[in-house]
Amino acid sequence: LPPETGREPGPFPPPLPPLAEYKSFRPDPLKELSETPIGFEGMRIDRKFFEKFEEVVKGNEYVKDKIYEGKYEEAERYIKREVFDKPEEYFNLDKLRKSVMLDRRLSLREILERIFGRIKKFKTKDDLLEEEIEKFISIYHPENKFIHIIRQFMKAYILDTELREILNSKEYGRLETNPGFTMRDLKELAGWKDPVAEYIKDYVPLNTFVA
Structure with missing residues (x-):
């Protein structure tokens, strides 16, 4: 089972090309032992x-x-x-x-884990986003051609309150002016919109990503 549960619109990374075989491109966390720079x-x-x-x-x-x-x-x-x-x-x-001076809201538990050596560094907002994306991919096994748009959609849906409102209200015309995720992106997502949105609603604590 997936782990327990998680505005700002902003620029999102360009779509990644389809991969012949999915593999993680996230750096090995054991190699990143330095604290978040300030x-x-x-x-x-x-x-x-x-x-x-x-x-x-x-x-x-x-x-x-x-x-x-x-x-x-x-x-x-x-x-x-x-x-x-x-x-x-x-x-x-x-x-x-x-x-x-992190880019998201820390919990007291995380602070205690850092102080007592349970974690080596505080994870940034993007660290946590990538973790959730990889969890979703490992559970649902989408075809490689959908991975780049699923990544883009998950980041946008988690970070952009307006996008969540648009999709929940089905006012899709508003996507024409949304900078983070457009109608064209939604069509490219094909049938993955609902599984991604449900996963986020059930398992991702959105407050964690608030600055």
Whole structure:
């Protein structure tokens, strides 16, 4: 079974040519151990804020015990109650998200996983999009000639609230002015529109992709 569930219109990568045999072109995550890069000011100011939070939670025996026991929800509840919004730093999730300067909304669980070494880096929005695309392809096995348009459609459907509204309301004429996915693209998608849309509705947490 697929994993548990996920606006901005923007430019999408050009369609890939049909492949003789599908294979993943995503880089090996084990080779990408560096953290998400941030600017110089972020290195000097925002990373310092994140590192202070890291020091606090790593020094808390209760939090450490819960993380090592795999009880993340208990650790999160404790942090929200006993660590967040306290003098002197007034840590909270919004400030931590801003300190990381990622292109999507991080969860507290991801932050804890990064601090305690469960993950090597925070995944970007595109990392997560590619993961969902590969999961869909591995489950439904579309023909190679449809893979490029399925990739384009999944990215557009996840990121573009207007596109989701157009398709849900069946106001397809509005696709003529949609920059991310057009009527021509929809025709090229053939019968894959509904399976992709249902997969996203059932398994993809859209809030994860909000900046």
